[in-house]
Amino acid sequence: MWPIIDTHSHLFTEEFDTDRTEVLQRAKKQGVTRIYMPNIDETTIDRLLQVCEDNSGYCFPMMGLHPTSVNENFEIALQQVFQCLVTHRNLFVAVGEIGIDLYWDNTFLQQQIEVFDRQVRWALELDLPIVVHCRNAIQYIYKVLLPYKDTTLRGIFHSFTGDSEEAELMLKFNRFMIGVNGIVTFKKSVIPTILPQLPLERLVLETDSPYLTPVPHRGERNESSYICYTLMKVAQVLGLTPEELAAQTSANALRMFGAL
Numbered sequence: 001m002w003p004i005i006d007t008h009s010h011l012f013t014e015e016f017d018t019d020r021t022e023v024l025q026r027a028k029k030q031g032v033t034r035i036y037m038p039n040i041d042e043t044t045i046d047r048l049l050q051v052c053e054d055n056s057g058y059c060f061p062m063m064g065l066h067p068t069s070v071n072e073n074f075e076i077a078l079q080q081v082f083q084c085l086v087t088h089r090n091l092f093v094a095v096g097e098i099g100i101d102l103y104w105d106n107t108f109l110q111q112q113i114e115v116f117d118r119q120v121r122w123a124l125e126l127d128l129p130i131v132v133h134c135r136n137a138i139q140y141i142y143k144v145l146l147p148y149k150d151t152t153l154r155g156i157f158h159s160f161t162g163d164s165e166e167a168e169l170m171l172k173f174n175r176f177m178i179g180v181n182g183i184v185t186f187k188k189s190v191i192p193t194i195l196p197q198l199p200l201e202r203l204v205l206e207t208d209s210p211y212l213t214p215v216p217h218r219g220e221r222n223e224s225s226y227i228c229y230t231l232m233k234v235a236q237v238l239g240l241t242p243e244e245l246a247a248q249t250s251a252n253a254l255r256m257f258g259a260l
Helices: 020-030 045-054 074-087 109-126 138-148 164-171 191-197 224-238 242-256
Strands: 004-006 032-037 059-061 095-101 130-135 155-158 176-180 203-205
Touching: 004 203, 004 224, 004 242, 020 032, 020 224, 032 045, 032 224, 032 242, 045 059, 045 074, 074 109, 095 109, 095 138, 095 155, 109 130, 109 138, 130 138, 138 164, 164 176, 164 191, 191 224, 203 224, 203 242, 224 242
Parallel strands: 004 032, 032 059, 095 130, 130 155, 155 176, 176 203
Antiparallel strands: none
């Protein structure tokens, strides 16, 4: 057991309604010291806030509109998210989860781009980091972020699954970190070959629970306690002890979210 931070978990979703207390207990027992939680859309705001209020000082909320929730009526959802963000500004540690997702289809690509850019501007105005969801969309993400490259914009590229070229694009944004999760443990994952190219001070660990469950629990619901498998795999790849990696990635997370 090593003190470690889960920088990305959806512990507030209904998948955990029957055993959320036990899930939190297992996380603490495993050494997880903090869990950062990104919002999904206007329907999840109340659940997110309630879980973080019930676990104040341990669970920390972000506020944003997820790209897969963007459709032709995005203005209504976006306004609700924005209103919550500014009303409870002191509660939120980041604007997230935001970005572009073209994995399923590109029907609302232009809307996703607009929503992403507007939320980036919120983050700048409020001096908050962003947590970026990028799936089959690195070139679009890069194009949106490029005008802000030399500003104070900072954040995390969540759930890295890219190749060397994608990693290189991400690393051009000096104030950003890269989130690694259970995908790194998958048999066919290419992430272990990319990890040595990523500066240690730019890495954070995450679960994205209840999704992307690491081996040996792949196929089950993911939870924060399983971050230990990601930690051990990344440490092995980088030739570090789990203690060393946990200490560095936790410090990175605290620095990003303004807690260090």
